[in-house]
Amino acid sequence: MIDTESANRKFEKELKSGTAALLLLGVLSEAGRPMYGYQITKEIEAAAARQGSMHIFRQGALYPVLRSMEKSGILRSEIEPSASGPPRRYYSMTEEGRGILGDWQVTWQSTRDLVDGILKGNDDV
Protein backbone atom coordinates (compact mmCIF):
# COMPACT_ATOMS: atom_id res chain seq x y z
CA MET A 1 0.00 0.00 0.00
CA ILE A 2 1.61 3.25 -1.03
CA ASP A 3 1.17 6.48 0.81
CA THR A 4 -0.93 8.46 -1.68
CA GLU A 5 -0.84 11.64 0.27
CA SER A 6 2.92 11.86 0.51
CA ALA A 7 3.28 10.84 -3.14
CA ASN A 8 0.93 13.69 -4.09
CA ARG A 9 2.82 16.11 -1.89
CA LYS A 10 6.13 15.14 -3.42
CA PHE A 11 4.78 15.53 -6.96
CA GLU A 12 3.28 18.93 -6.17
CA LYS A 13 6.45 20.10 -4.50
CA GLU A 14 8.63 19.18 -7.45
CA LEU A 15 6.23 20.68 -9.93
CA LYS A 16 6.05 23.89 -7.92
CA SER A 17 9.76 24.34 -7.57
CA GLY A 18 10.12 23.90 -11.31
CA THR A 19 7.48 26.39 -12.34
CA ALA A 20 7.67 29.07 -9.65
CA ALA A 21 10.37 31.05 -11.46
CA LEU A 22 8.45 31.02 -14.75
CA LEU A 23 5.26 32.05 -12.99
CA LEU A 24 6.97 34.98 -11.24
CA LEU A 25 8.59 36.16 -14.46
CA GLY A 26 5.22 35.94 -16.20
CA VAL A 27 3.51 38.07 -13.56
CA LEU A 28 6.23 40.73 -13.67
CA SER A 29 6.24 40.83 -17.45
CA GLU A 30 2.44 41.08 -17.59
CA ALA A 31 2.38 43.91 -15.07
CA GLY A 32 5.14 45.85 -16.78
CA ARG A 33 5.98 47.74 -13.61
CA PRO A 34 8.06 46.99 -10.51
CA MET A 35 6.13 45.03 -7.93
CA TYR A 36 6.81 43.98 -4.37
CA GLY A 37 6.40 40.44 -3.10
CA TYR A 38 2.94 40.83 -1.62
CA GLN A 39 1.57 42.37 -4.82
CA ILE A 40 2.97 39.50 -6.85
CA THR A 41 1.41 36.87 -4.61
CA LYS A 42 -1.92 38.74 -4.78
CA GLU A 43 -1.68 38.70 -8.55
CA ILE A 44 -1.09 34.94 -8.60
CA GLU A 45 -3.98 34.41 -6.22
CA ALA A 46 -6.29 36.48 -8.40
CA ALA A 47 -5.23 34.56 -11.51
CA ALA A 48 -5.89 31.27 -9.72
CA ALA A 49 -9.34 32.49 -8.70
CA ARG A 50 -10.15 33.51 -12.29
CA GLN A 51 -9.18 30.07 -13.53
CA GLY A 52 -11.10 28.42 -10.77
CA SER A 53 -7.96 26.44 -9.95
CA MET A 54 -6.57 26.11 -6.49
CA HIS A 55 -3.37 28.00 -5.83
CA ILE A 56 -0.82 25.44 -4.87
CA PHE A 57 1.95 27.94 -4.27
CA ARG A 58 2.95 28.72 -0.72
CA GLN A 59 3.56 32.44 -0.78
CA GLY A 60 6.57 32.20 1.47
CA ALA A 61 8.31 29.86 -0.94
CA LEU A 62 8.17 32.46 -3.72
CA TYR A 63 10.42 34.97 -1.97
CA PRO A 64 13.62 32.90 -2.08
CA VAL A 65 12.96 32.31 -5.78
CA LEU A 66 12.73 36.06 -6.32
CA ARG A 67 16.02 36.52 -4.52
CA SER A 68 17.78 33.84 -6.47
CA MET A 69 16.54 35.26 -9.77
CA GLU A 70 17.86 38.63 -8.72
CA LYS A 71 21.22 37.07 -7.98
CA SER A 72 21.42 35.52 -11.40
CA GLY A 73 20.56 38.83 -13.05
CA ILE A 74 17.10 37.95 -14.33
CA LEU A 75 15.46 40.42 -11.98
CA ARG A 76 16.60 43.59 -10.33
CA SER A 77 15.18 45.14 -7.21
CA GLU A 78 14.91 48.39 -5.37
CA ILE A 79 13.97 49.02 -1.79
CA GLU A 80 11.43 51.71 -1.17
CA PRO A 81 10.12 52.85 2.16
CA SER A 82 6.44 52.24 2.71
CA ALA A 83 4.05 54.49 4.58
CA SER A 84 3.20 51.61 6.87
CA GLY A 85 5.56 48.97 8.11
CA PRO A 86 8.97 47.89 6.88
CA PRO A 87 10.43 49.04 3.55
CA ARG A 88 9.37 47.06 0.49
CA ARG A 89 11.55 45.45 -2.13
CA TYR A 90 10.26 46.16 -5.63
CA TYR A 91 11.28 43.64 -8.28
CA SER A 92 11.40 44.26 -12.01
CA MET A 93 12.76 42.39 -15.03
CA THR A 94 16.14 43.07 -16.57
CA GLU A 95 16.82 42.98 -20.32
CA GLU A 96 18.30 39.50 -19.92
CA GLY A 97 15.20 38.49 -17.97
CA ARG A 98 13.03 39.33 -20.97
CA GLY A 99 15.11 37.10 -23.22
CA ILE A 100 15.05 34.30 -20.69
CA LEU A 101 11.28 34.49 -20.33
CA GLY A 102 11.01 33.93 -24.08
CA ASP A 103 13.22 30.84 -23.89
CA TRP A 104 11.37 29.48 -20.92
CA GLN A 105 7.99 29.95 -22.60
CA VAL A 106 9.15 27.80 -25.50
CA THR A 107 10.37 25.09 -23.12
CA TRP A 108 7.18 25.27 -21.10
CA GLN A 109 4.93 25.00 -24.15
CA SER A 110 6.70 21.99 -25.56
CA THR A 111 6.73 20.30 -22.14
CA ARG A 112 3.03 20.99 -21.70
CA ASP A 113 2.19 19.74 -25.20
CA LEU A 114 4.13 16.55 -24.58
CA VAL A 115 2.50 15.89 -21.22
CA ASP A 116 -0.97 16.75 -22.55
CA GLY A 117 -0.49 14.57 -25.59
CA ILE A 118 0.53 11.57 -23.54
CA LEU A 119 -2.20 12.05 -20.96
CA LYS A 120 -4.79 12.37 -23.72
CA GLY A 121 -3.50 9.13 -25.21
CA ASN A 122 -4.16 7.50 -21.86
CA ASP A 123 -7.72 8.79 -21.81
CA ASP A 124 -8.52 7.09 -25.12
CA VAL A 125 -7.49 3.68 -23.84
Add this chain to the structure above:
Amino acid sequence: MSDMINEYLNSLDKALSGADPATRRDARTDAEEHLRSALDAASMESPGSPEDELVRGIIEEYGTPEEVADAYRRIEKYSTPVLARGKTNGDRTAAARFFGVLVDPRAYAAMFYMFFSLVTGIVYFTWAVTGLSLSAGFAVLIFGIPFFALFLLSVQGLMLVEGRIIEALSGIRMPRRPVASEKGLGIWRKFVSLFKDKRTWTSILYMVLQLFFGIVYFTVTVTLLALSVSFILRPFLEYTFGLPMMHIDGIDYWTPGWFMPFMVLLGIALLIATLHAARGMMRLHGRWAKYMLVR
Protein backbone atom coordinates in the same frame (compact mmCIF):
# COMPACT_ATOMS: atom_id res chain seq x y z
CA MET B 1 0.12 44.39 18.60
CA SER B 2 0.71 41.67 15.99
CA ASP B 3 2.58 39.55 18.48
CA MET B 4 1.73 36.62 16.25
CA ILE B 5 3.87 38.06 13.47
CA ASN B 6 6.83 38.39 15.77
CA GLU B 7 6.22 34.89 17.04
CA TYR B 8 6.14 33.63 13.47
CA LEU B 9 9.37 35.45 12.59
CA ASN B 10 11.09 33.93 15.58
CA SER B 11 10.02 30.41 14.75
CA LEU B 12 11.08 30.96 11.13
CA ASP B 13 14.46 32.04 12.41
CA LYS B 14 14.63 28.95 14.60
CA ALA B 15 13.67 26.72 11.67
CA LEU B 16 16.60 28.17 9.74
CA SER B 17 19.11 27.65 12.53
CA GLY B 18 22.39 26.45 11.14
CA ALA B 19 21.80 28.21 7.81
CA ASP B 20 23.92 31.15 6.71
CA PRO B 21 23.17 34.22 8.89
CA ALA B 22 22.63 36.32 5.77
CA THR B 23 20.05 33.85 4.48
CA ARG B 24 18.33 33.90 7.84
CA ARG B 25 18.13 37.65 7.71
CA ASP B 26 16.82 37.57 4.13
CA ALA B 27 14.12 35.13 5.14
CA ARG B 28 13.16 37.23 8.13
CA THR B 29 12.94 40.52 6.23
CA ASP B 30 10.99 38.92 3.39
CA ALA B 31 8.50 37.38 5.80
CA GLU B 32 8.17 40.58 7.78
CA GLU B 33 7.56 42.65 4.66
CA HIS B 34 4.97 40.21 3.38
CA LEU B 35 3.07 39.62 6.60
CA ARG B 36 2.84 43.28 7.45
CA SER B 37 1.81 44.29 3.92
CA ALA B 38 -0.79 41.54 3.91
CA LEU B 39 -2.08 42.52 7.33
CA ASP B 40 -2.40 46.14 6.23
CA ALA B 41 -4.35 45.15 3.14
CA ALA B 42 -6.53 42.70 5.05
CA SER B 43 -7.49 45.11 7.80
CA MET B 44 -8.31 47.71 5.14
CA GLU B 45 -10.58 45.22 3.36
CA SER B 46 -12.43 43.96 6.39
CA PRO B 47 -12.21 46.54 9.12
CA GLY B 48 -13.42 45.40 12.47
CA SER B 49 -12.40 41.78 12.20
CA PRO B 50 -10.07 40.67 14.96
CA GLU B 51 -6.42 41.08 14.01
CA ASP B 52 -5.40 37.67 15.31
CA GLU B 53 -7.81 35.98 12.93
CA LEU B 54 -6.50 37.95 9.95
CA VAL B 55 -2.90 37.16 10.87
CA ARG B 56 -3.70 33.48 11.23
CA GLY B 57 -5.14 33.37 7.71
CA ILE B 58 -2.20 35.29 6.26
CA ILE B 59 0.34 33.02 7.90
CA GLU B 60 -1.48 29.97 6.65
CA GLU B 61 -1.13 31.21 3.06
CA TYR B 62 2.48 32.18 3.60
CA GLY B 63 3.38 28.69 4.76
CA THR B 64 4.57 27.15 7.99
CA PRO B 65 7.99 28.26 9.23
CA GLU B 66 9.32 24.81 8.29
CA GLU B 67 8.00 25.02 4.73
CA VAL B 68 9.39 28.49 4.20
CA ALA B 69 12.74 27.62 5.77
CA ASP B 70 12.90 24.61 3.50
CA ALA B 71 12.41 26.82 0.44
CA TYR B 72 15.26 29.12 1.48
CA ARG B 73 17.59 26.22 2.16
CA ARG B 74 16.86 24.73 -1.24
CA ILE B 75 17.61 27.98 -3.02
CA GLU B 76 20.71 28.71 -0.97
CA LYS B 77 22.28 25.48 -2.16
CA TYR B 78 22.63 26.67 -5.72
CA SER B 79 22.73 30.40 -5.50
CA THR B 80 26.19 31.31 -4.32
CA PRO B 81 27.45 34.62 -5.70
CA VAL B 82 28.87 34.51 -9.22
CA LEU B 83 32.51 34.72 -8.22
CA ALA B 84 32.15 32.12 -5.49
CA ARG B 85 31.26 29.38 -7.95
CA GLY B 86 33.71 26.71 -9.00
CA LYS B 87 35.29 26.18 -5.60
CA THR B 88 38.53 24.31 -6.05
CA ASN B 89 38.69 20.86 -4.58
CA GLY B 90 41.76 19.67 -2.82
CA ASP B 91 42.68 16.71 -5.01
CA ARG B 92 44.65 18.73 -7.57
CA THR B 93 48.38 18.66 -7.81
CA ALA B 94 50.44 21.32 -6.08
CA ALA B 95 51.43 22.82 -9.44
CA ALA B 96 47.81 23.02 -10.58
CA ARG B 97 46.89 24.70 -7.33
CA PHE B 98 49.75 27.19 -7.64
CA PHE B 99 49.10 28.19 -11.26
CA GLY B 100 45.34 27.78 -10.99
CA VAL B 101 45.11 31.15 -9.30
CA LEU B 102 45.81 32.76 -12.68
CA VAL B 103 42.38 31.77 -13.97
CA ASP B 104 40.55 32.44 -10.71
CA PRO B 105 38.47 35.61 -11.07
CA ARG B 106 38.35 35.89 -7.28
CA ALA B 107 42.10 36.45 -7.13
CA TYR B 108 41.90 39.47 -9.43
CA ALA B 109 38.82 40.74 -7.62
CA ALA B 110 40.76 40.44 -4.36
CA MET B 111 43.69 42.33 -5.88
CA PHE B 112 41.29 45.10 -6.83
CA TYR B 113 39.91 45.22 -3.30
CA MET B 114 43.44 45.44 -1.87
CA PHE B 115 43.99 48.69 -3.82
CA PHE B 116 40.51 49.98 -3.32
CA SER B 117 40.52 49.44 0.45
CA LEU B 118 43.01 52.27 0.98
CA VAL B 119 40.48 54.71 -0.48
CA THR B 120 37.50 53.29 1.39
CA GLY B 121 39.65 53.01 4.52
CA ILE B 122 40.39 56.72 4.45
CA VAL B 123 36.77 57.60 3.73
CA TYR B 124 35.36 55.32 6.46
CA PHE B 125 37.90 56.46 9.04
CA THR B 126 37.25 60.13 8.33
CA TRP B 127 33.51 59.61 8.35
CA ALA B 128 33.48 57.66 11.60
CA VAL B 129 35.86 59.95 13.48
CA THR B 130 34.20 63.13 12.22
CA GLY B 131 30.74 61.80 12.96
CA LEU B 132 31.63 60.67 16.46
CA SER B 133 33.44 63.85 17.44
CA LEU B 134 30.80 66.14 15.97
CA SER B 135 28.15 64.12 17.77
CA ALA B 136 30.05 64.49 21.03
CA GLY B 137 30.45 68.21 20.44
CA PHE B 138 26.82 68.74 19.50
CA ALA B 139 25.56 66.64 22.40
CA VAL B 140 24.82 69.72 24.50
CA LEU B 141 22.98 71.46 21.66
CA ILE B 142 19.37 71.07 20.65
CA PHE B 143 20.17 69.24 17.40
CA GLY B 144 22.80 66.99 19.01
CA ILE B 145 20.65 63.88 19.18
CA PRO B 146 19.12 64.19 15.68
CA PHE B 147 22.63 64.66 14.32
CA PHE B 148 23.86 61.57 16.14
CA ALA B 149 20.88 59.58 14.84
CA LEU B 150 21.64 60.65 11.26
CA PHE B 151 25.26 59.65 11.75
CA LEU B 152 24.26 56.17 12.98
CA LEU B 153 21.93 55.77 10.01
CA SER B 154 24.72 56.76 7.64
CA VAL B 155 26.97 54.13 9.26
CA GLN B 156 24.31 51.51 8.65
CA GLY B 157 23.97 52.54 5.02
CA LEU B 158 27.71 52.73 4.33
CA MET B 159 28.37 49.33 5.88
CA LEU B 160 25.57 47.79 3.84
CA VAL B 161 27.39 48.98 0.71
CA GLU B 162 30.71 47.68 2.06
CA GLY B 163 29.04 44.33 2.65
CA ARG B 164 27.76 44.22 -0.93
CA ILE B 165 31.24 45.03 -2.26
CA ILE B 166 32.83 42.29 -0.18
CA GLU B 167 30.18 39.79 -1.17
CA ALA B 168 30.64 40.54 -4.86
CA LEU B 169 34.43 40.27 -4.61
CA SER B 170 34.92 37.39 -2.17
CA GLY B 171 31.72 35.40 -2.44
CA ILE B 172 31.11 35.53 1.30
CA ARG B 173 27.45 36.20 1.86
CA MET B 174 26.57 39.50 3.50
CA PRO B 175 23.20 41.08 4.34
CA ARG B 176 21.21 42.58 1.51
CA ARG B 177 19.36 45.28 3.27
CA PRO B 178 19.04 47.00 6.60
CA VAL B 179 17.06 45.26 9.28
CA ALA B 180 13.62 46.76 9.15
CA SER B 181 12.75 48.19 12.49
CA GLU B 182 9.50 47.13 13.99
CA LYS B 183 6.40 48.79 12.70
CA GLY B 184 4.77 51.40 14.86
CA LEU B 185 7.86 52.41 16.78
CA GLY B 186 8.22 56.14 17.16
CA ILE B 187 11.32 57.92 15.88
CA TRP B 188 12.73 57.99 19.38
CA ARG B 189 12.29 54.25 19.93
CA LYS B 190 13.85 53.56 16.54
CA PHE B 191 16.84 55.64 17.52
CA VAL B 192 17.17 53.82 20.83
CA SER B 193 17.04 50.43 19.14
CA LEU B 194 19.72 51.55 16.67
CA PHE B 195 21.78 52.88 19.57
CA LYS B 196 21.45 49.66 21.53
CA ASP B 197 22.23 47.43 18.55
CA LYS B 198 25.66 45.92 19.04
CA ARG B 199 26.17 45.88 15.29
CA THR B 200 26.02 49.67 15.06
CA TRP B 201 29.06 49.90 17.30
CA THR B 202 31.05 47.09 15.72
CA SER B 203 30.33 48.77 12.37
CA ILE B 204 31.87 52.01 13.60
CA LEU B 205 34.87 50.10 14.92
CA TYR B 206 35.16 48.38 11.55
CA MET B 207 35.18 51.78 9.81
CA VAL B 208 37.96 53.07 12.04
CA LEU B 209 40.10 49.94 11.70
CA GLN B 210 39.57 49.82 7.94
CA LEU B 211 42.13 52.62 7.56
CA PHE B 212 44.77 50.41 9.14
CA PHE B 213 43.80 47.40 7.02
CA GLY B 214 43.60 49.55 3.91
CA ILE B 215 47.15 50.80 4.41
CA VAL B 216 48.49 47.31 5.06
CA TYR B 217 46.68 45.75 2.07
CA PHE B 218 47.69 48.53 -0.28
CA THR B 219 51.34 48.58 0.80
CA VAL B 220 51.81 44.82 0.73
CA THR B 221 50.14 44.46 -2.66
CA VAL B 222 51.92 47.37 -4.31
CA THR B 223 55.31 46.25 -2.95
CA LEU B 224 54.90 42.66 -4.11
CA LEU B 225 53.56 43.75 -7.47
CA ALA B 226 56.38 46.26 -8.05
CA LEU B 227 59.01 43.69 -7.07
CA SER B 228 57.69 41.00 -9.38
CA VAL B 229 57.32 43.38 -12.33
CA SER B 230 60.87 44.67 -11.83
CA PHE B 231 62.19 41.07 -11.74
CA ILE B 232 60.33 40.14 -14.90
CA LEU B 233 61.51 43.24 -16.76
CA ARG B 234 65.13 42.95 -15.54
CA PRO B 235 66.59 41.89 -18.95
CA PHE B 236 65.02 44.91 -20.65
CA LEU B 237 65.99 47.28 -17.87
CA GLU B 238 69.61 46.15 -17.85
CA TYR B 239 70.36 45.31 -21.50
CA THR B 240 68.11 47.78 -23.27
CA PHE B 241 68.04 50.75 -20.92
CA GLY B 242 71.31 50.18 -19.05
CA LEU B 243 69.72 50.48 -15.62
CA PRO B 244 71.61 48.53 -12.91
CA MET B 245 69.96 46.27 -10.35
CA MET B 246 71.15 48.48 -7.51
CA HIS B 247 73.19 51.63 -7.15
CA ILE B 248 74.91 51.98 -3.80
CA ASP B 249 77.67 54.49 -2.95
CA GLY B 250 78.48 55.14 -6.58
CA ILE B 251 78.86 51.45 -7.41
CA ASP B 252 76.47 49.78 -9.88
CA TYR B 253 75.39 46.19 -9.24
CA TRP B 254 74.31 44.16 -12.26
CA THR B 255 72.59 40.82 -12.50
CA PRO B 256 75.05 38.10 -13.61
CA GLY B 257 74.20 36.87 -17.10
CA TRP B 258 73.64 33.25 -16.05
CA PHE B 259 71.18 34.33 -13.36
CA MET B 260 69.02 36.44 -15.70
CA PRO B 261 66.57 33.63 -16.74
CA PHE B 262 66.07 32.72 -13.09
CA MET B 263 65.40 36.38 -12.32
CA VAL B 264 62.52 36.40 -14.82
CA LEU B 265 61.17 33.08 -13.50
CA LEU B 266 61.43 34.40 -9.96
CA GLY B 267 59.44 37.44 -11.01
CA ILE B 268 56.68 35.31 -12.53
CA ALA B 269 56.55 33.10 -9.44
CA LEU B 270 56.36 36.16 -7.21
CA LEU B 271 53.54 37.60 -9.33
CA ILE B 272 51.53 34.41 -8.92
CA ALA B 273 52.32 34.34 -5.22
CA THR B 274 51.01 37.92 -5.02
CA LEU B 275 47.69 36.78 -6.45
CA HIS B 276 47.59 34.01 -3.85
CA ALA B 277 48.36 36.50 -1.10
CA ALA B 278 45.62 38.87 -2.29
CA ARG B 279 43.09 36.06 -2.42
CA GLY B 280 44.05 34.85 1.03
CA MET B 281 43.88 38.32 2.56
CA MET B 282 40.49 38.87 0.93
CA ARG B 283 39.18 35.64 2.40
CA LEU B 284 40.31 36.61 5.89
CA HIS B 285 38.98 40.11 5.47
CA GLY B 286 35.62 38.76 4.34
CA ARG B 287 35.39 36.71 7.50
CA TRP B 288 36.37 39.69 9.60
CA ALA B 289 33.81 41.91 7.88
CA LYS B 290 31.12 39.31 8.38
CA TYR B 291 31.97 39.08 12.05
CA MET B 292 31.87 42.85 12.51
CA LEU B 293 28.98 43.78 10.21
CA VAL B 294 26.57 40.85 10.25
CA ARG B 295 26.64 39.21 13.63
